Amino acid sequence: MMMEEVELCFPQLNTSCWKPKRPLSVSVLIYIVLSFISLLTVTLNLLVIISISHFKQLHTPTNLLLLSLAVSDFFVGLDMLFQILLINGCWLLGDLMCTLYAVFNYTVTSTSIGIMVLISIDRYVAICDPLHYSTRFTPRRVTVCVSLCWVLSLSYGIIVLKDALKQPGRYNSCVGECVMPCDIIHQFTDFIVLFFIPIIVIVVLYIRVFVVAVSQARAMRSHIAAVSLQRLVKVTVKKSELKAAGTLGVVIVVFLICICPYFCVTVTGQDMFFSASSVTFVICLYDSNSCLNPLIYALFYPWFRKSIKLIFTLQILKPGSHETNLL
Numbered sequence: 001m002m003m004e005e006v007e008l009c010f011p012q013l014n015t016s017c018w019k020p021k022r023p024l025s026v027s028v029l030i031y032i033v034l035s036f037i038s039l040l041t042v043t044l045n046l047l048v049i050i051s052i053s054h055f056k057q058l059h060t061p062t063n064l065l066l067l068s069l070a071v072s073d074f075f076v077g078l079d080m081l082f083q084i085l086l087i088n089g090c091w092l093l094g095d096l097m098c099t100l101y102a103v104f105n106y107t108v109t110s111t112s113i114g115i116m117v118l119i120s121i122d123r124y125v126a127i128c129d130p131l132h133y134s135t136r137f138t139p140r141r142v143t144v145c146v147s148l149c150w151v152l153s154l155s156y157g158i159i160v161l162k163d164a165l166k167q168p169g170r171y172n173s174c175v176g177e178c179v180m181p182c183d184i185i186h187q188f189t190d191f192i193v194l195f196f197i198p199i200i201v202i203v204v205l206y207i208r209v210f211v212v213a214v215s216q217a218r219a220m221r222s223h224i225a226a227v228s229l230q231r232l233v234k235v236t237v238k239k240s241e242l243k244a245a246g247t248l249g250v251v252i253v254v255f256l257i258c259i260c261p262y263f264c265v266t267v268t269g270q271d272m273f274f275s276a277s278s279v280t281f282v283i284c285l286y287d288s289n290s291c292l293n294p295l296i297y298a299l300f301y302p303w304f305r306k307s308i309k310l311i312f313t314l315q316i317l318k319p320g321s322h323e324t325n326l327l
Helices: 002-007 024-054 061-085 095-128 130-136 139-160 162-166 184-225 230-267 277-299 302-312
Strands: none
Touching: 024 061, 024 277, 024 302, 061 095, 061 139, 061 277, 095 130, 095 139, 095 162, 095 184, 095 277, 139 162, 139 184, 184 230, 230 277
């Protein structure tokens, strides 16, 4: 009887779920990894939020998109705290909280992906059509697009989970389980809306950006070569091309590495039980992209490093610090 009480999520209930048999060292390792990723995600994105919000010089359309991405990724970091609650395989917060958690998860992850698409569009217009960038990407339009992204993400989550919202816990087979619908329609819809379309848009736009950037660099090299500076420019352009290729490659590859395993699990028809170890791993990998986003999109910017220094030295508390020159 004692063994049964230890392995049941709710020992007082006959309908309670059983805890998965897992070595204590494995549970501790998962707890440490999830806690570290969650804390790092929240911290990095909070630094981006404070930096762009506080310093007036950073209030540009592109940085507003970075700010919006940081906000959504910040919530993804908080969302990972729920994964920590599931380390022992039991959901202890009730059926309603399970459903609300699922809606929250859908909303923040979908918004994060959507804003990444907006950022790729922003960079495409800025590089491929610079003359019209200032008129097409205004702070007002960016705000509208970001707001629309949040609304559509929330609406999508509510539509997908409408049955669970009407009857929380309807998909659970025992008490202490947190299961969401995972039929072929939901799997296919998620794959198309949250993976296939964003991937196609991001890859196509970034490839176009790279091609245009390389062609512009080569045109500049040819022009300056006419004034006998070919050797100097050749080295400079080569480094520029490699840097552009490396940065765009990191963006695409890291995104694919973090996103692909999750959708491979869903498309192959695996049951999306949040308590399953394998599914927990791919979800955490999926969410970890939000930790890498501020590193990829913001950490490589000099203004971000300067703003971090001002934040940690409490210089932002001084009057007029929002007017600091960071560029």
